[in-house]
Every structure is written in C-alpha cells, then in structure tokens.
Amino acid sequence: MSDVEASALESLLVEREPIINDFQIMIATVNGSGSQTANTALLRSIFRMGVPVSGKNIFPSNIQGLPTWFTVRVSKDGYIARREDYHILVAMNRDTATEDIRKLPPGGVCLYPQEWKIREDRADIVYYPMPVAELLEASDVPANLKSYVANMVYLGVLATLLDIDLDEIAFSLDFHFGGKAKAINMNMGLVKAAAEWALDNLAKRDPYKVARMDKTQGMLLLDGNSAGALGAVFGGVTVVAWYPITPSTSMIDALNEYLRDLRTDPATGKATYAVIQVEDEIGAIGTVIGAGWAGARAITATSGPGMSLMSEFAGLAYFTEVPAVIWSVQRVGPSTGLPTRTSQGDVLKAYFLGHGDTKHPVLLPSNIEEAFEFGWRALDLADRLQTLIFVLSDLDLGMNLWMSKPFTYPDQPLDRGKVLSAEDLERLGGFARYRDVDGDGITYRTLPGTDHPRAAYFARGTGHDENAFYSERPEDWEANMARLTRKFNTARQLVPGPVVDQADGIPVGIIAYGTTDACVVESRDRLRERGLKTNYLRLRALPLNETTRDFLAAHERVYVVENNTDGQVANLLRMEFPDLATRLISLAHADGLPLTPRWLTAVILEQEL
Amino acid sequence: MSDVEASALESLLVEREPIINDFQIMIATVNGSGSQTANTALLRSIFRMGVPVSGKNIFPSNIQGLPTWFTVRVSKDGYIARREDYHILVAMNRDTATEDIRKLPPGGVCLYPQEWKIREDRADIVYYPMPVAELLEASDVPANLKSYVANMVYLGVLATLLDIDLDEIAFSLDFHFGGKAKAINMNMGLVKAAAEWALDNLAKRDPYKVARMDKTQGMLLLDGNSAGALGAVFGGVTVVAWYPITPSTSMIDALNEYLRDLRTDPATGKATYAVIQVEDEIGAIGTVIGAGWAGARAITATSGPGMSLMSEFAGLAYFTEVPAVIWSVQRVGPSTGLPTRTSQGDVLKAYFLGHGDTKHPVLLPSNIEEAFEFGWRALDLADRLQTLIFVLSDLDLGMNLWMSKPFTYPDQPLDRGKVLSAEDLERLGGFARYRDVDGDGITYRTLPGTDHPRAAYFARGTGHDENAFYSERPEDWEANMARLTRKFNTARQLVPGPVVDQADGIPVGIIAYGTTDACVVESRDRLRERGLKTNYLRLRALPLNETTRDFLAAHERVYVVENNTDGQVANLLRMEFPDLATRLISLAHADGLPLTPRWLTAVILEQEL
Amino acid sequence: MGNRLNLIGLDRNDYKGRPSTLCLGCGHNSISSQIIQVAYELSLDPHRVIKLSGIGCSSKSPAYFLNRSHGFNGLHGRMPALATGATTANRDLIAVGVSGDGDTGSIGLGQFSHMIRRNVPIVYIVENNGVYGLTKGQFSATADLGQELKYAGVNELPPIDICLEALVDNASFVARSFAGDAKQVRELLKAAFSHQGTAVLDIISPCVTFNNHESSTKSYPYGKAHEEPLQDITYIPVYDEISIEEHEPGVVQAVEMHDGSHVMLKKLDPNKHDPTDRLAAITLLEEARRDNLFITGLIYIDRNRRTLPELCRLVDEPLASLSDERIRPPRETLQAVMNKLICCD
C-alpha cells in the first residue's frame, strides 16, 4: 500500500462514526472444513449480547471442498432479511478470496490467514492478517482435529476486534457441544489465544463494533426444521416416514431427537411413535397415508423431487380422504436444480399435486414460531379435513438459525376430527363414509380396528358412492366432486388466515408469504422513508379466502412478492379473483438466495416513483 | 297393454312423420359379451350408406359382467356430439333393462330378447321382442361361440327395421374380421336370419329409418388412438416405451401394428423402431428421455396416473432440454377415478408437470385428423424446441370411432431441430450447449456418438452454465431460467394456433378445446336458432398466444367450455390474461361422459337470455 | 357349512364380501373363497383385519371377501407402503394384502422388496397369472419366456420368480401355491396368518380370459398336470392338541408358529426340503426354475426375524389409539425445552 492510498483510507475511516450493531460479517470457507461451529458460536454470542442477529449459510451441494459462505447480519433495528453487501469479510477460502475481497465496499474489513501472503491491493479496505497456522501450531490440538479447530482463530480475532464478550463465546460453545468439556476447552483455548493475539498485535482501524443491547432477552435461536419438528411432537405425531433429501433431512434428525427425548413412554421405555426411513418418497407418502387411514397422526418431510414422486399418492389421499401431513422444505427447481439453495418454487405444485381435479390446503410458515405452530396445527387440520395438508417451508427458514419468542403451547386440545367409535356406531346404527351429514363437505370416518360389525368401509381411489361402494354412475361422481369442493371451501375458513397490516387511504398493497416476509418488513420501512406508505397482507395458507379478496379490493395496486421464477401465487390470485386480477403486479425473483430489501425496495420504487 | 294405451301410442306415431337419419340407438349389453363387433358393424354400415354417424362406447372398468352401453348417433346434419337421449334401445342387459327402458322417450323403441318375457308396461313406446335364443339355436354356430354371435341378432333385426343395407353389414363384418371368411359367414348368417325373421314377423310401428345420403363419401372411420399412432409413424417415431393403462393402451396396439407393417426395413426385415413395454411409467418416460437425448424420435402414451408418476422426469427433461413426446389419453381423475370414462382433467397437470418453475407445451387435438397431425408434429416440435411435448387426447377421442376426411401427408420434412454434426463442430470449433445463439431461447445440441472431440457435453438436472458445467452461481441460474422463459415464448409461436370462427359485432365468444368441440359446434347452431350468435375460438395448444388474447379482447363475455370439474383452462386464461379475466365465464362439467349440446345450450341460454 | 358358528360366534357368511365382478372361473375368485373360509375357521376378528391391495383384477378382490373388515384399494404397485403405515399405526391389526404379478413384479418390485426387508407384518398374496388381466392381457414380469399371446405377441424376457425375489430380500415366510389346489392354499393361508412378519404367498391363479392356454405355466390345465407339492400341509391351531407321533418320524416336520399353532409338513419331495434352511430354499427355487418344475408348498420360514413394530420398539397399544396425554407432552415440557434455548438465563 502506498502512503497516499493508506491516507485515503485513513480519511475515509476518520470521517466515519463508529458503526455499532449494524453491519454484516461474511465468512467465506470451504465446505466440510467444520466452520459451522465457529459461525454459529459467533452468531449466538452476539445474540446473547442482546443484539438482534440473523445468519445465513450459503453452501454447495457437496460434502467437502467447495466454497461456502456464512453471513452474520448484526442489526440493532432487528432486521433479519438477507442483505447482499457485507462489511467484514473473513476470508478462509483461498479459491474465492479474490472475488470475495472485490465485493467489499470501501471501508470494509478483510480478515485472512497471514500465511496466504496475499497482496493487500485494495487501498480502501482494512486488512487484518491472522496467524492461523502459527496459533494452531502453538496450541495442543491433536493433529487430526487441527483443520476443524482452525476456525476458532477468526472467532477469537473477531471477538477482540468487535468487542464480543469471550464469556458469551464460551457459553455458545458450551451450548454447541452440549456441555462436552473436552471439546469446549480445546476450542475455547484457541479462541482465547487468538483474541489475545489480536489484542496484542492488531491496531483497530475499522469502525465496526458490537455493543450490548437488550433486544433478545427471553428470545431463542433455532432453525425452522427443528421448530417444525418440535411442533409435530407437540401435535401428537405418531408415524413419521421419510427418505433423505436436502433441505428436509435435518427436520427428521430433529424429530428423531425430540421424539426420543419427549415421547418415550416413561413406564416401559418404549416409543409412542415410529420414525421409518423408507426406500423412496413414494414409499414415504404411501406409509403416512396408510398410517393416517389407520388413525395415526402421520407426517413426512421432503423437498421438490420428493413432491414430484408423491403426485400419484397425493391424488389417492385427496380422493379417499385420508389425513396426513407433507412437510416440504423448498429448494430450487426445476429438477435437481440447486439442492442447497432456497426458493418458493413449489407452491402450485403442492396446491395441485395429483392428476385430475385435485387441490390441497397448503400452510406457509414465515418464521420459526409459525413453523412450530403449523407443526401441530397441520396434524389437527389433516384430521379435521381428512385430507393431506402441505406445509411449505423453505431452505432459508428450515436450515438457518432465526431469533424468536418462545413458542406458545397449543391453545386447543388435539383435534382428531370426525371419527366414529364403536359406541357412536351402536347409537347411530351405522354410517355412510362419504355422506355429508353436516353440510361442510367433511364426512365421518371409522378407523380400522373399531370393534363394531358396521364399522368397516372400503377406501378406494376409484369412483364411489356415499357408502364407499364402487360406482361409475355419473351422478355419484359429480356429487362426490361437488362435496369435495364444498370441503375445500370449508378449508378456506379453517386454515390460518392472512396477517394484515393495513391503514386507510393507502393505495399500494403488498402480498407475500413464507420467508419473503423478512424482506418485505424491511422494505416497507425503507419505502416509508422514501415517502411511500404500503399496506401488507401476509398469506399464511392456501386456499385463499375473503380477507385476501378484501385486501385486493381495497388497493389500487398490489405487489405480490415471491421467491420463484413464475410468480406462482400471483397466478393463483389471478385465478381465484379474476375481477381483481388487474390490480396485481407480480414481483417474482429466484436465483437461489433469499430476496433482499434492496432489490424489493428498488423494484417497487421503480414503478411507484 | 290396454287398448286405450295402445291407441294412445298409435296416435303418437301416426302424428309423426317418418324420422329419417336423425336419431340415436342405444345398445345396452354386458361387458365381455362381444357386442363390439355388432356395434361397430352397425355404425360402419350406416356410415357406408353415406349417413353421418358417431358411436360412443360407455364401458365399465371390468373384463366381464358389468353393464356397457353403446350409442350410435345417426345425424343427417353431421352432428357428432354426445346426446343424452336415445330413441331406439337394444336391451341386451337384463340388469339394466328396467332403467334403460324407463329413459326411452314417448314414441321410443325397445328391442329385447323375447325369452326374457318381460312385462311390456310402457304404453308410449314400441316393443319388439327378438327371438335371440331361438335364432341361435337354429343356427350352426358352435356352442362356445354362441354367446358372442348372439349380438348379430339385433344387428339383423335393426337392419330390417331401419332399412340398413345387408350388403353394407356384410362389408362391415368383412372389414372387422380382416376378410376371415369363416367368421364373416358365421356372423352374417345370423344377421341374415334375424333380418329375415324381422321381415316376416315384425310389423314396423316406429318412425325411424336410415336412408342413403352422400355425406360420407371419401371419408373414413377411425379411433383417435389409431390416428395418433399413425401420425407418430409418419412422424418418424423410432423409440416407443410404455406401460399399459386404459385408455392409452390401444394407441400402443395400433403403433405395434402400423410400425410392423409400415416400418420394417424391407432389405433386412428388421425394425426401424423399438416398442418397449417397461415396468412402469417412471421407466417409460425415463426411456423416452434417454432415447430423445441420444437422438431418437421418442414417444410414450399414458393417462393420468402415469402422468403423475412422470412428474420428476418431466422436470428433468425440461431442465436438461431433451425432446420427447408424452401422449396422454385423459380419463377421469383424481386418483384411479373412473378409468374407462372420459375427461379433460389433466390440462394443468400436463402444463406444469414437474416441481419448481416448469411449463410444457401441450397440444390439444379435437378430432382424429388432428390426432394424426399432432402425432407427427409433436415429434417435430419436441426436436425443434428440445423439450417435452404433451399431446392431451381423451378417452372419447381415443377409443371411439370418428368420421374424418383422409389424413394429409405431412406438409414439411422431418424437423430434427438444432443438432450440430461433427462437420458443424469442425467449422465452428466447438459449441456451448446452453448458449442462446439465435435469441429464440433454443440452443444447439449434439448427439452422443458424434465423432468429434468437442461434441460431448454433460446433461444434468442440476444448475449449469452455458457450457453445461455444474454451477450454483445465482447469475447462471437466473440467466438460464430467463432463457427457458424465452424459449417458452418461442413455443407460443410454434405450436398450432387456435382455430377461430369470428364475425364482427358479436359480443359473446366461446373458447373450447379437444373433444368438447363437437358439443360446441352443435350448441352454436342451436343457440343461433334461439337467436344467439356466438363466435368461437378452439384452442389447439398451450402455451397461449396473441390470437387468444385478441379474441378475449374482442368479446364482452367469453364462455370457456371444458370437461373437467375446476375449469382448468379458464384458470389458465385468467393467469395469462389478467386484464381480460373478468370477461371469462367458466363452464366446466365432468361426470365421466362427453359434454352434450343440450347441457351447453341450456347453461349459455340461462345466462344470456 | 356357513351356519356353524366359529369360536367368536360368527357364521361363515359374516366373512363374505360383495359379489365378485371378476370373470367366471378366474383363479382370484377361488382364492377369495379360501380367504373367507380360513378367516372363518381361524375365527379371525373381522374388525381387526385390514384388507389392502394395489390395482388389477387381483387387487379388486378384497372387495369380495370380509365385508366386515376395513379395506384399502390403493395404487398400482404401492400397497406395501400402505401396509407399512397401517400396521405401524395399529400393531393389533391383521393385514392381508392382495396383489397381482404385474402389481408386485412389474411396477411394484421395489416396494415389494423393501416391505420384505422391513418384515412388515402382513399376509401378502400375489395372485400370479402371468398377465395384466385388468388391462387386457399384456405380459407381466412373471410371464413365461417365449410365450405367445393374442394381442401381446411373443414374450422375449425371462420371468422373475416372486419367491426367489422374496428370499434374497430376506423374507421370513415364503410359500407358493396354486389356486386350483384349494386345500393347500387354505393350509398355507392359515400358516401365514399365524406368522409374524411378511408372509409371501405366490399363488398361481389362472386368468381364464387371457392366459389359460395349456401351454402357459399359469393356466389351470398346466397347473393341474404339473403341480409338485413339496409337502402335505396340515395346520393345527393353538387350541388343538398336536400329535406328531401319529406320523412317521423324519417325514413329518412340525413348525411351531409365533402364536403357538403348528404347521405339520409331511414331506413329499424326494429331497425332503427343509423350509427353515434358506440356502436350500434358494437352491430349490433356482433348480425348479432351471428344470421348469412347478413346486408348491412352504418354501421358507424364519421365525426369528423381528417385525417392523418390534424394530421400532413400539409401545404395546396401537399408536392410533394412544390417548392425547400420551402423544402430546405437557405444557411444562415445552417450557423446559424453551428454557434450554432461551437467551440469556
């Protein structure tokens, strides 16, 4: 660096106030290098300092060797959407370093292993070389673990630079390792050594700081897959069938753990649940349908390719009216696509899954609290509506850590729906499986094993009459389909309604759903700063209902924001509300990453200003 | 019958003029009883007399023993839509006879086996008992064939009653049995015996007659599955993979026959094609995709359940851009549904098949001429667009016999699309598989086996760049999806455009597609008679294009007529043309049977008058 | 018959189904009759039985027996998945599955193998006729090599052997029978109902409409002429006394079933096949395939493999009927989980 350049940077930095609790750290590593421990400890430590954080892991479909990026957004205002830019780069991947550094803004910070001996050729950023190899050398970490623990070096250096409390790091590592002292000590040793090294050797030349706040008190950090799993456990799930697929697998891991801990029968040590890894997704959905038919609360977790394979069975469940939950964590399609990137590209797929005229309720959690809630509620809805319930999460929600209030215990007892017992049958003298007794389209069922001579009925995917007897009569077919439509209309009222933030006299509305919420929330603030007020409706489920119609009717223009290519929910809104279709403006974008407020603000402003 | 009643009928009949070439015959039989021979011979005989006919076989999902109905509509005006009512009943199924007779209108005719000894308790119809057992007894038909040949009795009786030329029946049986004299003689013997018996014993008391016309000269009778198969043969199909499923199986039967006859290499006696019955529909679509990738003209035929199973592979073909044709003959869904009944319920399914943001071109043949044309054209389009092409036929088109002009030989050479040869590569120095050289979204491909060091590329369902290299870069994903959208827009121009019948100053339009056409054509005449003029656009393919937009824009109200429950194409029109969505009125109806002009005329009049 | 009450006070008629819509003489109908008879004789609780099937003529047949049992006519080739779920949801259920050779051997081969691997508790019957009946006579995966059929032409592919497939997939019960041999079908069915785990019964069941030509190994004439039973089988229910002594020692093998009943096998084959020896069973089938022998009887049984509900260590009560309290942990439990996650002490 020439003197001139150095002083240019100097003046840049001098001009700026310290930047406290409002920046983003980008950690660029290599897949399989074990950086997740350091990264989540960093996230958790800042969180524990009362400062709102969000983390995103952008990783490849690979086990070892390809580039991975982890961002930690620190936001005193509590924003948790993705932002494209970053201020502090921890460059641990030589392959991507040049590009990663290029993207730093002026005034940005770059930490890197000093043994790389790179040319520090950007004058407008601050470089902090770290003696990673040296510190590792000096430690007593066993050789075979060195590469994993190396990441503790940047954690220590960051702690010093940013003023992160080492105790919080210690606590976070403790949490991570579940109290295993050996691992904690080994890692913490290196963190401390690096922190001390930084204290002794680094002159802070950047403005970024973490300072304690009280914005996370009483909150927790969890990933959406775990939250959904926990919800299912409290929803009384009894049968889980699955086939591994990213990004849903960790939901099953969480289910396995929570179920073992919380649902082992204390008297016998036996399981009040079954988790079965089957041979593929056709097997998985078939198993949960068989289970749901027999009275279990059943769930499977999957993603796009799995959903495709489930098409035929989804139609069978729709038509035989069997309850079960399909939890789909969306990744990028078509086809195998980008299996480790996020999208909202399977909404229409879920809604219409099956051939013929099929439609399914779809729940759309936006955050981990809803992931928990929909975890139990989906099971209730499945039993109530006697149909498949889809929950469409996505990789962003499912696999990243999110702040949240503690989850609320279900506010209603388990809903097992319209099931007739032997006593009911005795009283009624029998029943007709597909007769709409209550006018809501939902009929009564019996479970196999019900000890009554008139309990049995025959479930079939072929045409049937009210008594579940085989029928090809045109009238029977039509009547049954009409009833199914009635049932779907009942579903409109039973699924979670939209969340609306609406003030009078505002002509511009926004509709979004799922993880896109974080982006919308922040964009609305930015738009407001730019003088554009907006109203907001966040869908929490399909099918749509009158609330959404009213919202559309109340606005001149409604932007439908979604993380896919074709604007799938915008299309659905057009189908459902043709008389209001012209008010809709589809803002759909998909490149594998969560939508950003920068993008959304810009595209809306472009049209509105 | 009391005298009073008898004279009531008498007066009913006397009042009426003879009804010539304008009525419907309903033949009620038992599945597996071999009535198809008699029924098609009846149809063909009338057809050969120059009189327009159409036949519909309404059969159960069963091999033997359940009720089957066959209608022969005789229409001097050339109408070929289904009509609900019938005038002449041939009651050969005791189980349904009461109900079948009940549905006869006053003045109707009932033929039945006299050995049933039923009470002729409707005074307002004409009964003709037929001595079926007696005539069979008297014949020299071997005992084991008697039950099959029994149906010839009603053919003979009808011939006399309606004045059908016995020579034409003889010709039709000759056609049916492919000239096999023994079978022809045995059957014709009974026809003649029955005709003579009728001549000698039956006093004609009904007004129905067939009289020669010249409206079928130069025309042919064929089922849609055979027509499609023949089209594929002339489209140069080379690989067929399939799994049996009603109502598509007979298309494969036809392919097997036509290919053997027309595509055996004369020099070697070997096959220039392969037809492979695989283990299921996943295997079938995988095979045609593998074949399409390797340069074959490949096709599979299936129906709803098979389509569901093909979802995942459809996405792969979309994203790897492999040509192949999926010919789907629709039956009634959801699920197994009514496998032997017709519907148009899989349009959205085909259009969106796959997960993520996928879309496929879908051809929609309305008649057998188009089935033939789309048979070859779909193969061209697949190669041209390097994508799956769906052809959505239905059971009504596929399995019934239809009148048609002879098919037109393809008016263009085989289109093999943008394929680079070794010489091309030599000239170009290489190529990038997914680079949009021409700006139409369609890129160049090479076939395996191309003898050039730079010919190879790697097809994958995962994210890739222009060179087909693996890529997770957001920019690459987005660019590729944008190009695929461009390609889909190119498809809008390449697929067969709508057929429009439009006059100025008419505010009411009708949109339909597929077999619903027959119903619309007749309804429009009826509506015109009632004073309502309509314009008509018949879709022949998806995606939609400007012609359809213009049609919508030119009308105040547009009825979208389709044979499904949810109004799937109406929904698609709303999605594509939101600004015109309010003009659409969905008229969707599905009960397993083709739509009827009576229904359509009524629902339109209800809204218009 | 039909009027005598069985041990639970039911009449044979109580085990009947709706009238069959299959062709007259179809092998599947005779198997349905045997299922009715056996359920009656074994005094099965109809409400504990579930009937599962795929798609095909065979798969229709559960509608034609045991009206008082719940039934699920599923998807083509995918009944094993439904069975896996249903028997896990309620381990008290007695599952009987009916499939076809197309259903199991073509589209369903993968699910079949994996069901067996999991040892899902079910009596799994393959009504094997070598053709797709319901779609009118195409060759299935068990069709004879070189066979010719009217519409389908010549079959160029070697058949798979359902029993051999089952054996290499670690089946715990494998038998083959012939719909024309009512007694054997019955006794094997009884044994299968007494077995815990997947009991595979590959029953040659002629399709009289499409594949009953003498030359077809799946026809009545062929079966009648060529069946070679391995054993003369007698099922002895748990409440009857067994007396092996009556039989010649060494010739009669008594296999004790999970429920305490016995299957008495009077060996008829020259090699005196031991159905507890898997290698012998595989060898037997492979030799039969090579030599074109139509071997029937109990081919293999292993009473030591645990069933899926056992592998899952399920509580004894059916999962489906666990009370709300047992499947939703209390409020405090959620609180405790939250506490572990909450910031900051």
Add this chain to the structure above:
Amino acid sequence: MGNRLNLIGLDRNDYKGRPSTLCLGCGHNSISSQIIQVAYELSLDPHRVIKLSGIGCSSKSPAYFLNRSHGFNGLHGRMPALATGATTANRDLIAVGVSGDGDTGSIGLGQFSHMIRRNVPIVYIVENNGVYGLTKGQFSATADLGQELKYAGVNELPPIDICLEALVDNASFVARSFAGDAKQVRELLKAAFSHQGTAVLDIISPCVTFNNHESSTKSYPYGKAHEEPLQDITYIPVYDEISIEEHEPGVVQAVEMHDGSHVMLKKLDPNKHDPTDRLAAITLLEEARRDNLFITGLIYIDRNRRTLPELCRLVDEPLASLSDERIRPPRETLQAVMNKLICCD
C-alpha cells in the same frame, strides 16, 4: 504414462474428466481413475461412450472421467430407464453407468431389476459404500445389520446384496470388487466392456467421510483385511494372443467374450467357483452372506442372453441416425392406408 498413445491415437489425458469435487480419499475417485485407465487401455472411442448416472456422490463421478464422452446425470435411482432409451436409440453407443448403493439398492431397486431383465447393454457400476454419502450418512439398503453410525443410529434392517439381486433377475454378468483393489477393478471393467448386455459391477467403495470405520464391511480397513478374491483375473484383448498353456490346466479358466477378447481366471478360492454356473454363483453369494465373507471377482457370466436391441430386432444402424426416408414412409403409403379405411370404394 499419459503420454503413450493408444491404438486410436489418444493419450491417457484424453480420457480424463473435470477435477473431482468428491472428498479426498473417497473410493469413488479411485474407481473413476480405473475407468479412465481402462478406457484408455481398451482404446475406447470416447465419442461412442456415454456416461449415465443417478444422484449421489457416486453419481456425480461421471463428470470426473471421460470429458470427451457425452454424459447424463439423471434422477435418483432412475438411470436404468435413461440407459434403456439411449442404448435403444443408438445401439453403437458404449454405455457406462455409475450408481450408488442408495441409488440402486433403495430408490432404484425396481428399475435395476427390470434393466437387468431386459439385458440393456451397459457397464453398470454400483459404487457401494453402505451409506447415502451426498445426504450425509444415512444407512442405505446395503448397510450392515446392527451397524451404528453417528447420526443415523443403529441399522436394524438386513442388507440387500446387489449381486444376488442381479442374479435372481437373470443378470448376464455379475462381479464384485473393491475400490482398494485397483488391478481387479481394472480387469473386471475390461471384461465388462467386452460383455454384451448388462454387466453389473458391485464395487465396495468406501465413504471416507461417513462410513470408513473399521467395523463397517464397506470400509478400507475392513476391505483390505477381508477381501477374498475368487480369481486372479487377466483380461486379454482381442488383438493379443492368448496362451492358456502357460497356466496350470484346470486352474485357469478362459472365458471368451462377445468381442473375441478373453478373460483369464486363475481360480483362487478353495471351491474353484465356475462363473458360468448360475446356481453355483447364487450359492456362493448366499454362503458368503451367511458366513460374512467378502468375496470378490467374476461371479457369473452368461454369454447367451440376447441384449435388448437384439430382442427388438433393430436394424444395424443406430435408430437415431436413420435417414428421414427410412423413418417416414412415403406419401403413397399413407394413401394406401387411407384407401383401406375410406368409404366407399
């Protein structure tokens, strides 16, 4: 090495692929190297080779060899269908498929069986590591019974045996090998490339990240300690002279391949396994399974089964390159067909 030109003038480098992104030390990488080496040594025309795969770490590997060959990385478990289509479309192609144990044994078992039944011409390699590598270490259908893995817990299900499955499905070529035994992999690959029909190679290929513990039968340490080759195999290409005489008679078996090359098998096992005897092959595998033996080598070969293109009686030229005239009949033919249908003479 790498600079000597082979018979068609190519360098070893001409057979390389893109850099592997698999874990260092992954067994799949060594198999890729052997494929490169063998293709080079056999002087395969790269443009005639097609590389097919499913989904998994193993299925990624076709990107890492034979850059000059077309590749198709398909769907999880569904590569057999792609292979069926591609080899039918162009019978001149030399197909090599790479799959995993999850890909073939779990989701893909049905397609695998039916591909074998059709005898689709392909060298079908299963890179068998007992786990799902790409989804991070769950048990696959070939995982050892009772095995424990960090995340997946204990495997309660018995493994399927890929070779045994292939054999009962009438495979025409079945071999097992070990990624740690480069020479054997190479010679078996050469034999497989000379075979017409489906050549199944079940290669134990350790996953160093998730399943390389000594106790796993799919690990390097276990394989190195326990591999028991049946034969010492030497492939003799068609253009080399063969000299059985050099070897002890009775110990060396020379198997002539379809292309005239020979596979020389020097038998090492005590029973001197005859790989042309299917019953022996099945017995061998079943015994190995029972006794926990890691047998490798050429297990079975049948040179008489016809391949799918043969069964379809295809013309000699690839269907894909038939001229327009040969696949679209002339105008007169349509006219003739129409004339037969037209009313009324």
